[in-house]
Amino acid sequence: MTRTFKGLLWGSCVALAAGCAIGKSESFTFTADLPPNFAYYAVAKYAPAQGETCTVTLDDNPYLGFNRKWRTEYRPEHKIPVYRTVKGCRLAIYRVELDIYATYGEDYGDFSRDSAVIVVREQLEEHQKRTFDAAGESAINGQCQWSFRTIGPDRYITKLLECKKVDAQGMVTKGRPVGAYTLDQLPGKTVKLNIKLADEEKPSIGDTWVKVPGGWKRCMGKSFEDQYAFCFGNYKDFSTFRMPDGKQCSIYPGCTE
Known part of the structure; x- marks a missing residue:
């Protein structure tokens, strides 16, 4: 299906002298400080700039x-254009979608992911947009946590990743990590995604x-074939399970008691 983006998405521009950004091609730096075995994949999305x-x-x-290719060619830092031209059409960035990947085993499927997002608008209320420090850096803070369960008759451990935003007071809150900026904030600046990993899994x-x-x-x-195997008040009968590498264990995460 073909999807069309029209130039009036950003509204109309009264006059170039009034501050239209047509013709600019500045970039900003995006980087990430992630826990070990984490990586991100980013998609920067563009639509015709104001006045186009x-x-x-698509x-x-x-x-x-x-x-x-986050598994084999990962780089934490990239230059992302704020404006670019496609087929003679001047485009402005309006969103960066971030998939946060984390691996927990050696097999190809031993990974999970969650998401974060950067929103870019022509204008935002002051309380909505992020600020930059004297070095020109702005941080998007978040915390990810592993949750675990067993699957299959051998009860292999599989894990799910859940990432939440961290507020200015350092508290983990509802919602995924997100940062909002205006177009004129970004050129020449650095946006950094800071992700910490929760100390405990659940x-x-x-x-x-x-x-x-x-x-x-x-x-x-x-039985072992009982895939959910709820406790239902029985806190005496336990099963073994297998770690992602196949090792049989009786207690998670230390394996042996």
Whole structure:
């Protein structure tokens, strides 16, 4: 399906002398400070800049991807254009979508992801937009946490990643990490995604694990074939499980009691 972007997305520009950004091609630096075994993939999205009457479609490739091959060619820092020209149409960035990937094992499928986002607008209320320090850097802070469960008759551990934003007081809040900026804030500046990893993991499904000294024990349920295996008040019968590398364990995450 072809999707069309029209130049009036940003509104109309009364006169170039009044501050239209047509013709600019500045970039900003995006970088990330992530925990070990983490990476990001970014997609910068563009639409016709203010005052443009041209159109582009998805077939014109108006978006830019960064770290597409995040497993093998990852780089934490990239220059992202604020304005670019596609087929003679001047485009302005309006969004950067960030997929945060984290691996927990050696197999190709031993990973999970969550997301963050940068929103860019022509104008924002002062309380909505992020600020920059004297060095020209602005931080988007977040915290990710692993949750774990078992799958299959051998009860292999699989993990899910959940990332939340961290407010100015350092508190983890609802919603994914997000930062909002105006177009004129970004040229020549640096936006940094700071992600910390929670100290403890948690079960992804309630009443399936029991907290014990040193970790968590998996309730047996009806049998190993019982995929959910809720405890249902039975906190004495536990099962073994297997770590992603195949090792059989009785307590998570330390494996042995």
